[in-house]
Amino acid sequence: MVSTKTVLPRHKRVDDPPRMRLTERDTQVVLAVYEYRALRREQIERLFFPSRNTANERLQRLYQHGFLERRWAPVEFGQGTSQAIYLLAEKGADLVAQQLGIDRGTVAWQESHNEVGSPFLEHTLMVNDVRIAVTQAASQAGYTIEKWVKEEALKETKDTVQVETSGGARRKIAVIADAYFVLNLGDKRAHFFLEVDRATEANKRWALKAQAYRVYTESGKYSERYGTRSLRVLTVTIGPKRLANLKHTTEKAGGRQMFWFTTLEQASAGDGLLAEKIWEIAGQEGSNVLI
Secondary structure, three states: OOOOOOOOOOOOOOOOOOOOOOOHHHHHHHHHHHHHOOEEHHHHHHHHOOOHHHHHHHHHHHHHOOOEEEEEOOOHHHOOOOOEEEEEOHHHHHHHHHHHOOOHHHOOOOHHHHOOOHHHHHHHHHHHHHHHHHHHHHHHHOOEEEEEEEHHHHHHOOEEEEEEOOOOOEEEEEEOOOEEEEEEOOOOEEEEEEEEEOOOOOHHHHHHHHHHHHHHHHOOHHHHHHOOOOOEEEEEEOOHHHHHHHHHHHHHOOOOOOEEEEEHHHHHOOOOOOOOOOEEEOOOOOOEOOO
16 A cells, blocks of 8 residues: 555556545546646646645545546746646546436547647647636626637537638638637626637738638628627737737737737736726727726
C-alpha cells in the first residue's frame, strides 16, 4: 500500500494508489472536465476548490484512480513549474454515463480525444477561461446561462454565406464561432457568439470572418436559425495591441456595433466580464459595459 504521504510520480499512475472515497465534488469535477473537454488545474480550482492544495490533492487522487488523465503545459523559457491539464479517462467516462443516466457507448469521449496537439489544447483552454469567467460573472449578477453551444456542435449544423474578398471575388464562408451562448437576465435574454483569438489568424482571414457575421445577420439567416435578432459577437484576445488590430480590421470590413472586444486579462479579472467597462465596440471610442 502506498502511503498517503508518499510523493507520487507526476507522469504515471502507481499500481496501488492511496485510497479515496469519491465525493460529490469529485463527481462534479469529472463532469466538468467532460463538459469542458480540458481544464487546467487553476481552472478547476476556480470552479470547485477553496485552495490550491486542496485542488491538487483531490485531482491527484482522481488521476491516480483513473477518473482523469493529465498532461503538462509547456514551461516558457524553461522557467517555473508546468501546470497540469486534466482530461477525461476511462473510469471518468464510466462515471459520466452513470451520472447522466446514459449508455456508456453514447458518452462523447474516447481515448483518442486526449491525443490532441498543443494548438488545439491551448485554444480550448482559452475558450474555457472565458466560459468560466462568464459563468462566475453571471452567477454574481443573478443571471443564468440558459444555453452554451460549443464549436463542435456549431460545426454540425453550420450555415454558410457568400462574402466578397478584397480582390472582388465571391467566396463561401461557414459561420462557425468558438461558442454560442444565451444569458437569461430575468426580464430578457442576451445572445452572443464568442471568438477567442490567440493572434494566430491573419488580418485577411479575420476580415472575411467579420464580413461573414455581418452578412449572416443582415440576410436573416441568423434570426431564422436562432429565433432572435439579438446578437453580439464577443472577441477575447491576448492583449491591447492585438485588440486594436482586430477592431481596426473589423471596422474596415464594415463591422460596427455588433462586434465587441476585450482582452483575456480583463475578462478573467474578478467577476467583471459583464458589469465593468472592459469592452470596446467597433466603430466607437471608449470602453463599455456588456450588460
